[in-house]
Amino acid sequence: MTTTWKGFINASVSAISFGLIPLFTVPVLASGMPATSVLVYRYAAGCAVMLVLLMAGRTRMSLRFGDSLRILLLSLLYAVSSVVLIESYNHLASGIATTLLFSYPVWTLLLSVVFLHERLSAMTTLAIVVAVAGVSCLSGAFDGGRLQSLTGALLATASGLCYAVYMVAFPRMRIRRMPSLKVTFYIFFFTMMLMMLYALFVEGRIRPVGSMPNLVNLVLLGLLPTALSNVTLIFSLKQISSTTAAILGAFEPMTAMGVGILVFGEPFTLPVVLGFALILVSVLILVLCKKGVK
Structure with missing residues (x-):
């Protein structure tokens, strides 16, 4: 398997x-725990899982001062x-906020072109346009959704920009x-x-966990969408370009919508079907574009 295909797989696993x-x-939010506390427990659980793996592998945990500043x-x-994504939910419907968050492939491409002089491929640009259109369909933007707040729009877009800067x-x-697991642990x-x-x-x-179901959900939240997602993301960023990894991030809202349904x-409407199809098309464009890369 080529490095590029490994990058595709890692980026897809990360997004899913x-x-x-x-x-x-x-379920944890429904129990009354505020989102800020959920985020604290999410990262704490992710750190705990990764620390166990690092200790089992006897990984050296020392950091240089300069590396600490970078992390x-x-x-x-x-x-x-x-944080700004959470705040945007106070001003916007979550579907619209999700669409604006998914501006990060566009920001990633722009940052790469402007600051890193990455060549702007027509196929890559097409893949981004198709992926954003697919996420827009999933969000409800074409199903009666509308922009409700400029403040919320700016916050959700800022969330996408920060994530794009991280990826670039x-x-x-x-x-x-550094070992991917070690750097991910320290970032978290x-x-x-x-x-x-x-x-x-x-x-x-910080609100207490409160119940065993909450504890199970928070541990799984730290294990799958946090530890696994970000370790595989870092693997992918070492194997493929930031722009390609960002486009494959379209599997994130696709998976979230599947969970909702x-x-x-949640309703399974025609725009949702169209959104799924467009995201798969964007990935197919990427695969065809990169087919000859070793």
Whole structure:
């Protein structure tokens, strides 16, 4: 298997597992836990899972001071992206916010072209346009949805921009040569600390877990959409371009919508079918475009 195909698979696994967030988050939110506390537990559980694996592999955990600053910068981008997305839900319908968040493939492409002088491929641009159109269909933008707040739109778009900067910056940093599990652990550890400060500032405290079902959901939230998703994302960023990985991120809302339909009984409408089809087409365009790459 070529490096490119491994990158495709890792990016797809990352996006699909990330799309499982609603499966474990919605029941915890329904129990009354605020989103800020959920984020703290999400990153804490992810750190715990990865720390066990790192200890089992006897990985050296030391960090250089410069590497710590680089990881802190990435963690800040990750934390800000999470926080502003949550805040956007206070102003926008979640479907519209999801569409605006998925502006990050566009931002990734623009950042790569402007700052890294990456060649703008017509096929890559087409894949982005088709993927964004597919996510728009899934979000409800073509099914009666409308923009309700400029503030919410700016927050959701800022979330996508922060995530794009994260995806473009990581492959160019020295820490990309660190073991993927180790660097992901430290990114999440610093993100958890930042989220704890934010939760204490906004809520005044971090809510207790409260019940065994909440604990199970939070552990799974830390394991699948957090640890697995981000480790495979970092693997993919070492194997394919940031732009390609971002386009494959279209599997995130596709998976989330599938969970909503199959688990939470959300409607399966014609725009949803069209959204699924467009996302698959965008991935097919990428595969055909990269077919000859070794």
